[in-house]
Amino acid sequence: MTDASTRISDQDSLWYKDAIIYELHVRAFQDSNGDGMGDFRGLTQRLDHLEQLGVTALWLLPFYPSPLKDDGYDISDYTSIHPSYGTLDDFRTFLDAAHTRGLKVITELVLNHTSDQHTWFQESRSSRDNSRRDWYVWSDSVDRYQQARIIFLDSELSNWAWDPVSRSYYWHRFFSHQPDLNFDCPAVREEMWKVMRFWLEMGVDGFRVDAVPYLVEREGTSCESLPETHEVLKSLRRRIDESFAGKILLAEANQWPSDVRPYFGDGDECHMAFHFPLMPRMFMAVRLEDRKPIIDILEQTPQIPETCQWATFLRNHDELTLEMVTDEERDYMYDEYAKDKSARLNLGIRRRLAPLMENDRRRIELMTSMLLSLPGTPIIYYGDEIGMGDNLYLGDRNGVRTPMQWSGGWNAGFSTADPEQLYSALISNPVYGYQVVNRESQRRSEHSLLSWTQHILGVRKSSRVFSRGSIEFLSAANHRVLAYVRQWNNERVLVVNNLSSSAQAAELDLRHLAGSIPIELFGGSLFPRIGQAPYLLTLGPYQFYWFRLRRF
Amino acid sequence: MMKANPIAIEPGVPGPEPAELPDDFLRQLTAAGEVDILLFVPSLNNRDTIGHVMNALQLGLVKYFPRERTAVLNADGGSHDGTPQVVRDSIITDFRAFLAANPLRTMHRITAAYDNSKGSWGALELLLSAAELMRAKACAVVSPDLLSIAPEWVESLVRPIRRQEFDFVAPIYHRHKYEGLLIKNLVAPVFRAAYGFRIREPMGSEFAFSGQLASRLLESGGWQQRCCEVGPALGVMAAAIANDYRTCQSFLGPRIYQSRRQEPDLVQVFQDSVGALFQGLEADHACWANRDGSSQVPTFGFEYSVALQPVRVSRKRLLQGFRLGVEELGAILEAILAPDTWRAVQDLGKLSDGGFHFPDELWVRVVYEFAASYHRSVLARDHLLQALLPLYRGKVFSFVMETERATTAEVENRLEELCLACERLKPYLVERWSQEK
Amino acid sequence: MADTIMNSLKEMLNHLAAAVEQFLPRLLVMLMIIIVGWLIAILSKTIARRALALAKFDALSESAGTAQLLRNAALPAPRDLVASLTFWVVWIVFLLLGIDALGVVSLRDQISQVLLFLPQIFVAVLILFVGFLLANFLARAALLAAVNANLPFARLLAGSVRFLVVLLTVSMALEQIALAHRTVLIAFTILFGAVMLGLAIAFGIASQHLARQVLQKSFSPGEAEKEEEITHL
Incomplete structure (x- = not known):
């Protein structure tokens, strides 16, 4: 390959x-303007690090305008950027820079x-006959949907919250400041x-x-x-x-x-x-x-x-x-x-x-x-x-x-x-x-x-066998050893992991791979050819091997 | 110089080199690696029951010790009814059919064969070797012929060792009042009086011991000899007690097992168990001679009771056996018993059926005199044990007559009296024991 | 006359003196042999005692039932018995050697015969001894087995076993000393046949009763009570 x-x-x-995704928070990554919060400009400066690291995709945690009561998952405007993180232009610059690097x-x-600060919710709660009233889930009683569990058990008592403005309850599966949108509404x-x-x-x-x-x-x-x-x-x-x-x-x-x-x-x-x-x-x-x-x-x-x-x-x-x-x-x-x-x-x-x-x-x-x-x-x-x-x-x-x-x-x-x-x-x-x-x-x-x-x-x-290959577990008698063969097209990789804190011996039944030569993927060393006998590997504490199996 | 304790487990005394373990067995041990709990089931032609026993053990481990590293070891003594196959097939793959839990860990099952020519020691030796190699913290032995075993047994046997740091766990079974009469009327009282521990089942087939004790036992040569002679249960227990390991007992429930086609007859059973008891006394003399009284042993488990199958007793035959013995074995009994005792026994033979009563004190003297005669080899030991059997029948007859309408609690009290008589007369045993011939 | 008398007297005396001269050293030799023999016998007795003690002979004979048998026969303990036996055998051998040393021709033949016969007697005694032990042991085993199986006639059974074994032993012992070879054999055959017949008849008559009991039990199961329903363990 x-x-x-x-x-x-x-x-x-x-x-x-085939991607390797890097999850990051703009706020936590790099501050370019000295305000104590990370921003897109900072992130753009740090793309070199990510490229060198070898990841191929970035997953950015929410960066939208938000009261930040739930780390940005309470969005108050979907189509712009939280002022602390920069502007839409900063974002565009970042996006281009990332794409240039293949990220x-x-x-x-x-x-x-949404956040309860979102204008949609502000309008919806403003009166019962607002045009956006049915954008959220409203109810006069808390008896509806009683079979739904409460997810944030540590902080919420009910999935319904009382809205004093429109004098009714609104539905929220997460925090009460995050009213659920009503997807029955076209x-x-x-x-x-x-x-x-x-x-x-x-x-x-x-x-x-x-x-x-x-x-x-x-x-x-x-x-x-x-x-x-x-x-x-x-x-x-x-x-x-x-x-x-x-x-x-x-x-x-x-x-x-x-x-x-x-x-x-x-x-x-x-x-x-x-x-x-x-x-x-x-x-x-x-x-x-x-x-x-x-x-x-x-x-x-x-x-x-x-x-x-x-x-x-x-x-x-x-x-x-x-x-x-x-x-x-x-x-x-x-x-x-x-x-x-x-x-x-x-x-x-x-x-x-x-x-x-x-x-x-x-x-x-x-x-x-x-x-x-x-x-x-x-x-x-x-x-x-x-x-x-x-x-x-x-x-x-x-x-x-x-x-x-x-x-x-x-x-x-x-x-x-x-x-x-x-x-x-x-x-x-x-x-x-x-x-x-x-x-x-x-x-x-x-x-x-x-x-x-x-x-x-x-x-x-180096190989798509890891990202696209099938997996077959090998049942070594030693349960401390997790071994599997990944295969994609003609390519095979044998992975052996020692899950224990002590050295282990593992006898692997590799008869179906007899004739192959394991090549250790990190250093390229050759290992003895696989035969009919159980293949004996010894592994140090928490050691692992990745072998490419080749036939010569 | 200090007098050597005959069963002191001294690491310095090397035991006989154990036979080299088979490669396949070793491979299985390597795979299982270190374990916390090792359960052991020796088997010999137990096709019908062993699957049930293996399942109960696996469930017990998952239910009560989900986090511990565990293995179940089966050693087969050369079954020809396909027992090993049944063991291999008895893997529970989905525990959710039985329990709310699924095991966190891989559960290992190890199968091996033991050398049956060495008797039960062969199997136990295998267990001790495995325990040593796997650094097991707790080992439990369970019979393969149990019908009444439940997953709870695993907890009862192992918990005192894992959680309370005991070294030996003896079982307590829920018994019908006419079940285990030999244990109740002879073995347990004498064991208690001699060793000073109130163990209800000194010969229970289920027991557990710590890895520490197992290692010490494996190192000690003399002890292996003991286990060959008196059987694993009594051997391990006596070793634990004599060396001040912490001992306790645990309630298991009723012990119902599959009867064999060729049940060993009473003569054999009697000879084996009483022989083991006397042999043990002989070997442990230094340990018990100076103890007096008895101490309570910590007991775990809730002793529930269930209706047990009533046991029918042939009283006529018991009494007949006793009278025949007194009548015919005069020459032999005279040589064993003290003159007073012999006269009293002869008088018993003359009592009417209804008025028959074998007093505790007399019975205890009889047993002690037999034990001492066994020690002094007054006659061939097998003969000596056989000569005690008719007298035992008399005692059982007397016991059955007295307790015909008694409740469980009353029977318990009755047996406690016998135990106390045993303790009271212990000086007499010590005296008879050391008497010159 | 007187001279003749004196001469012959003198000759006699000379003869006697010569005889005594000749005999005295032999007597002395005999006495020495006997005394030395006695010492050796005592020594071998002590050695035998020690050796048997080391071999735990007492415990062995206890368990085999010998000790009890000997006690019953008012004989000393087995170790002492064997030791004395050793003493006497050794001493008698020396005694005979000593007498032989006297050089009395007529005695010499007798002694050699006795010496030749001695091992046979010894073996015969040994056979008898072992035989009696065996008889005793087997009889006791039979008695205990019969009693524990609740069989009637336990003593009769044990007696028969003992009798048969003793009979066999005696015949073997007699055979060993080859005394009246044929007579013994015939007498024994007759006796053996008679005993067997007697036993057969006795058992036949006895077992009639027994057989009836067995049959009664097996055809009326309600009555049959089995002891095995109690579990002893």
């Missing part, structure tokens, strides 16, 4: 299948709700399409569609993933395909894979969807030193259409969600990864990758290796490439949203403002502080986590 054949080009409409840009599309659908067209025309390459299961409500149901919701998504997809080929929808539905499966439709709904249950199970597997959780969940994962892809991740801007695990598993995860109760939030753990791995480089690498070698398009959360820490003393999920640590200098190179002026305090403890953990120092060392990440991303991109 040469670079040319794998370069992600605009002609390749399946680019998202795709995915933005947030919050369909389900005008709302039309308006949202206009919003999408606005950004697509500007050049955005896709949307991460927030909270997709909750678009439509029906009495007597859980109000999640209703057929009407799928209908809304399908019609949006149709319109995209008609006018904006190659642009994608990435669905956020925190559900079991079999429940997420309908969001792919027959390849006519969303291009991608997050695989939520895999993530906690990868953490669990490493702690249990047992591959069972990973194999179990991937075996439960249904086949998806050829043009679709799962999006996988280790950490993101939210808590490490434990909704998609059993009670037993959740208790285990809490006990092992969040002994400190302050690290728990809702049904999850609000920590970054490095602290979760106790800053153990070997474990961080193993987790990244698994993320990059298991099926799906990997998403890397900003800062994790250098092993940034978190700040548990910041409320909600703000602990994992601290400024990016560029250097050991003033404000970690993030901003020239006074430290007090920063939107959030920097991490400055002796283990994860920016003086120790920063991009600048890691860039200088060939052996830093950053250099290693850069290297493994290069290996991952």
Whole structure:
């Protein structure tokens, strides 16, 4: 495979299948004007870093005007930029710069709700006979949709909130300051399409569609993933395909894979969807030193259409969600990864990758290796490439949203403002502080986590077998060893991971691959030819091998 | 110099080199790696029941120890009815059919064969080797012929070791008042009086022990000899008690097992169990001779009761056996029993059916004199044990007569009296024991 | 006359003196042999005792039932018995050697015969001893088995076993010393036949009753009560 054949080009409409996505928050990335908040100009300056790292797409968290009560997911204007982050022109400049570097840009599309500050809601609540009244879901009593669960258990008591202005209740699946839009109203659908067209025309390459299961409500149901919701998504997809080929929808539905499966439709709904249950199970597997959780969940994962892809991740801007695990598993995860109760939030753990791995480089690498070698398009959360820490003393999920640590200098190179002026305090403890953990120092060392990440991303991109290949698990008798063969066309890659903290021996039954020669992908070393006998590999603690299998 | 405790488990005394483990077994151990809990089921022609037992164990592990690293080890003594195949097939893939939980971890099942020529020790040796190699924290032994086993048994056996740091767990079964009469009337009272621990089932087939104890046992040569002689349960327990390991007992429930086509007859059973008891006393003399009284052993589990199948007793045959023994075995009994005791026993033979009563004190003296004679080898030990059997029948007859209408609690009190008599007369045992020939 | 008498007397005396002269050293030798033999016998007795003690002979014979048998026969303990036996055998051998040393021709033949016969007697005694032990052991085993199986006539059974084994032993012992070879054989055959016949008749008559009991039990299951319904373990 040469670079040319794998370069992600605009002609390749399946680019998202081969992508490596970098998730970042404009606010947290780079401040160019010294106001203590990141902005698009700053981001544009830092694109070199992302290009060098080797990611191929960026996913920007919400950057729209917003009262910022939910980290920007409470949008008050869909077609402009939050003044702190810059202007639409800044955004256009950034988009062009990214595209020049071959980076795709995915933005947030919050369909389900707006901020209560949005003019639509202001109009809707102003009187019961306002023309936008039916843009939101209103009710005179709280008895409707009683079967719908409350998602933010820690902060909300009901899905209905009282509006004193129009003296009735409005529906909200998330915070009460985020009223749900009414997708039964054709005008709302039309308006949202206009919003999408606005950004697509500007050049955005896709949307991460927030909270997709909750678009439509029906009495007597859980109000999640209703057929009407799928209908809304399908019609949006149709319109995209008609006018904006190659642009994608990435669905956020925190559900079991079999429940997420309908969001792919027959390849006519969303291009991608997050695989939520895999993530906690990868953490669990490493702690249990047992591959069972990973194999179990991937075996439960249904086949998806050829043009679709799962999006996988280790950490993101939210808590490490434990909704998609059993009670037993959740208790285990809490006990092992969040002994400190302050690290728990809702049904999850609000920590970054490095602290979760106790800053153990070997474990961080193993987790990244698994993320990059298991099926799906990997998403890397900003800062994790250098092993940034978190700040548990910041409320909600703000602990994992601290400024990016560029250097050991003033404000970690993030901003020239006074430290007090920063939107959030920097991490400055002796283990994860920016003086120790920063991009600048890691860039200088060939052996830093950053250099290693850069290297493994290069290996991952060297072949489409990782992004498009099938997976076959090998059942080594040793359950501490997770081994699988990825195959795409004639290309095969054997991956062997040692999930345990001690050295392990694994005997792999590779008879069906007899005759192949394993070539280690990081250093290019040859390993003995595979024969009929069990193939013996020994692995150090948390060690992993990626082998290309070649026949000579 | 200190007098060596005969069963002190001294690491310095090397045991016989254990047989080299088969490669396949070793491979399975490597794959399973370190475990927290190792359950052990030895088997020999148990096709009908072992599947049920294996399932119960797997469910028990998932239900009560979902986080622990576990393995179930089956050692087969050369079954020819397809038992190993049944074991291989008894994998539960979907636990949700039985439980709300699914296991977090891979559950390992290891199968091996043990050398049946060494008897039950062969199987236990395999377990101890596996426990050592897998660094098991807790091991439990379960019979393959159980019908009444439930997942809860795993918890009852293992929890005291995993959570309370005990080293040995003896079972308590829910028994009909006429079940386990030999244990109730002979083995348990004598064991309690001798070793000073109130263990209800010194010969229970289910028991558990800590990895620490297992390692010590494996290192000690003399102890292996013991286990060959007195059987694993009593052997491990005596070793635990004599070396001051923490011992407790745990309630399991009724013990119902599949009866075999060729059930060993009473003579054999009697000879084996009482022989093991006496053999144990002989070996542990240094440990028990100076203890007096008895202490309560921590007991876990809720002792529920269920209606058990009534047990019919042939009283006529019991009494007949006793009288025949007294009548015919005079020469032998005379050589074993003290003159007073023998006269009292002879008097019992003359009692009418209705007025028959075998006093506790007399029974205890009889047993103690037999134990001492066993120690002194007054006659061939097998013969000696067989000569005790008719007298035991007399005691059982007496017990059955006394407790015909008694409730469980009353029977318990009755047996407690017997135990106290045993403790009271212990000096007599010590005296008889050390008497010159 | 007197001379003749004196001469012959003198000759006699000379003869006697010569004889005594000749005999005295032999007597002395005999006495020495006997005394040394006695010492050696005592020594071998002690050695035997020690060796048997080391070999735990007592415990062995206890469990085999020998000890009890000997006690019943008012004999010393097995170790002492074997030790004394050793003493006597050794000493008798020396005694005979000593007598032989006297050089009395007529005695010499007798002694060699006795010496030749001694091992046979010894073996015969041994056979008898082992045989009695075996008889005792087997009889006890039979008795216990019969009693524990609640069989009537337990003692009769045990007695028969003992009798048969003893009979066999005696015949073997007699065979060993080859005494009246044929007579013994015939007598034994007759006796054996008679005993077997007697036993057959006795068992036949006895088992009539037994057989009836068995049949009654097997055809009326209601009456049959099985002890096995109690579990002892």
